[in-house]
Amino acid sequence: MTSGESITGGAPRTVRDIVCGFCGLGCDDLEVTVAGRAITPRTACPEAARLLARNDAPPPSPRINGAPSSFEEAAAAAAGHLKAARSAAFSGLGADLEGLRRLYDLAMASGASLDHAASGGLFANLERLARKGWIAATLAEVRNRCDVMVVFGDDPASAFSRFFSRAVPVRGEGADGDAAPLFVTAPGRRQIAVVGGPLSEASRRVLAAHQVTEVPVSEQDVATAASVLTALVAGRGVDGLTGLSDETVAALAALAEQIKAARYAVFTWNAASLPAEDAPVVAGAASEAVDVLSVTTRAAVFPLGGRDNVTGAHQLALWRFGYPLRTAVGAGTSRHVPELYSTAAALYDADLLLHTSAFRPDAPPDFDRGPVIAIAHPDTVFAREPEVFIPVGTPGVDYGGHVFRMDSVVCLPLQALRPAELPSVAEVAAAILVSFGRGA
Missing domain, CATH: 3.40.228.10 (Dimethylsulfoxide Reductase, domain 2)
Incomplete structure (x- = not known):
């Protein structure tokens, strides 16, 4: 079957012609075997194989200060931290386009700087x-x-x-x-x-x-x-x-x-x-x-x-704000100062870090000046437990989406390979917005 066909059913199945959203090259001929929720790559480069592989273990629950919580409680806790922040930094931004749209909505509502982990x-x-x-x-x-x-x-x-x-x-x-x-x-x-x-x-x-x-x-x-x-x-x-x-x-x-x-x-x-x-x-x-x-x-x-849809994050920022990444937004304004709003620079003055990494288990950068909200891959290992951790599914594995290829001219569709048990980045950001008091 191809990646556009049904993902339901318990019998092992082969999924062909999968579009890869990880490195930006946009290969569209990957092949995996799916059995239940387990995914075994058959045709893929080593990096894609590592990031596509999944076992059948149940996903982790959200956590607040290390303690398990419901999704709604975690979203409300994240919104509370954002309301209290005066200088938030959004880092990582590893998400599909719909996830990025919602993250940008959240940044505009709360006031934050925006930078992608691969923007250097x-x-x-x-x-x-x-x-x-x-x-x-x-x-x-x-x-x-x-x-x-x-x-x-x-x-x-x-x-x-x-x-x-x-x-x-x-x-x-x-x-x-x-x-x-x-x-x-x-x-x-x-x-x-x-x-x-x-x-x-x-x-x-x-x-x-x-x-x-x-x-x-x-x-x-x-x-x-x-x-x-x-x-x-x-x-x-x-x-x-x-x-x-x-x-x-x-x-x-x-x-x-x-x-x-x-x-x-x-x-x-x-x-x-x-x-x-x-x-x-x-x-x-x-x-x-x-x-x-x-x-x-x-x-x-x-x-x-183009790693982790950095090209898409850049294109969407240009469309939404008229500026590329490394821009601060909020209160109806945007300010682009790359030397101030790169993640490394922004964290010197930030009092909150919101880190997003749905494509791979990359931990947030070191930050001890305030709370950390991690919207992250379920396998992420943290050097310091974030105040709020909301595990999310991966675009092109758990849910569909769109990413830009590295040459910026093609927006590629990603398809789900298995039923999702974790929310998407877009769903998480939308829930935080609702708890924040802004409609999604």
Whole structure:
């Protein structure tokens, strides 16, 4: 059966064509076996398999100060803490779009800052995008047109296990091999260059049919290497860009010639895996290279990201408030100051933390200046017991929903795989709003 069919019935069943909402890549061909409430992954990357797997154990109940409570009591307790707070911070924001809508309603009613746990890479990229813009590709464009791909930093598969098989498949091989790259002359063969850390053996196997070049560069030198490569593509001298060996510069010069000969070059990087001060430099260098190449050929950037629907949280914030994440809302106003309203900064002044993580059991950040409300995965282990813990189901496991893919152009539907015994984030936030005195 497919993920859109009935989830009722006690006999074990196979569910195919499942959309994954965890890393942002949006794979839509996962397969699991469901027996009762137990879920056993059959076709999935290691990360998705870990997060999809479920046993048949009953879920935990909500807790208030560590003591079991009813859902209604926990929602009322959370509302009471929010009413008493003067400077609340909402962190995590790991939820589907409907859950995010309700959380944003709650933030507007109570007054709070909003930030996603995976927003660090997003804001490193926004630093370039907001100042000068860029030309970006969608996943489909990369898959169907890219003939030369340049990766800056670590192997993307460390965070996005199936990136290479989804983005640059070999024609005719397996479920991912149905692409016919427009600008690739040899049958399915592309040029893949990694400027940074080494590829894993798994990635080398996936890329075995392509022409792969690795330019080893330390993490601290990735930004410099990206700037040197862009200068070489633009035909500028690189004497002022120091710190790289002659061998590395020569390898980058050879790569620059390959890029200039490309018909559709794509530059990709995971800003979240780069040093915070270097990620904007890499984004800027990649975008500048695309600007240079676009005069005579086609090129684009493809920034990696999207964990736990951070792209959806960003898009929804733009639509609701006119600002991205790291914005404080309340009393009919919104104020966007990224350096003040990142979670780490906001917690210095906050007197309450509301943390949401429905996709994975990620605990709230350390906070001891006031109460903690955790709307969280049932398997979450807390360093300090929150004042209110309300366990929630996972989108794409316990209930349906929608998430954005990392390229921001596709909103993907998630389907429930089993009957839900826990509320959704949207239901929890709505119940808190009712207890708060605002209609859901």
